[in-house]
Amino acid sequence: MIELTLLGRRGCHLCDDLSAALEPLLAGLPVALERKDVDADPALAGRYGAHVPVLLADGAVLCAHRLDARRVAAALAGEPWEPLELR
Numbered sequence: 001m002i003e004l005t006l007l008g009r010r011g012c013h014l015c016d017d018l019s020a021a022l023e024p025l026l027a028g029l030p031v032a033l034e035r036k037d038v039d040a041d042p043a044l045a046g047r048y049g050a051h052v053p054v055l056l057a058d059g060a061v062l063c064a065h066r067l068d069a070r071r072v073a074a075a076l077a078g079e080p081w082e083p084l085e086l087r
Contacts, residue, residue, distance in 0.1 A: 001030045002076060005056040007048050009039050014065060015053040021067040022055070029076060051086045061086060 006022070008015030019035070026033060038044040038052055048054045054064045057075045060083035062068070074081050 001032060003032045003034070003058055004062070005034045005036060005059075007036050007038050007044060007054040007056065008052050009037055009049075012052055018053040018055065018063075018067045021069070022072070025069060025072055025076065031076065048086065054086070057081075 004026075006015075006019060008019070022033075036044060038049050038054075051064045055062045055067070055072070062075055062081070062084070063071055064084060064086055071081055
C-alpha cells in the first residue's frame with residue numbers, strides 16, 4: 001500500500017483543485033491518503049509552505065503546485081519515479 005500525504009493550507013484554491021483532481025485517481029485503490037495543513041506545523045511550513053499544494057508519496061515529493069496525473073498513476077502502479085526537488 002502506498003501512503004500519500006497532501007500538504008496544503010486553508011483557503012488555497014490550488015490545494016482544493018489538486019485534492020479534487022486526485023480523488024478519481026485513488027478511487028478503489030489501496031491507498032492511505034493523509035491531509036496536513038502546513039500552517040499547523042512550523043517544520044512543514046518552513047520546508048513546503050511556499051510550494052503548496054505538495055503531494056508526498058511515502059515521504060518523497062511526487063508533485064507540487066498542480067497534480068501531475070502521469071506521475072501519480074506511475075507511483076500507484078508501482079513504477080519507478082524520481083522525487084522532485086523543491087527550490
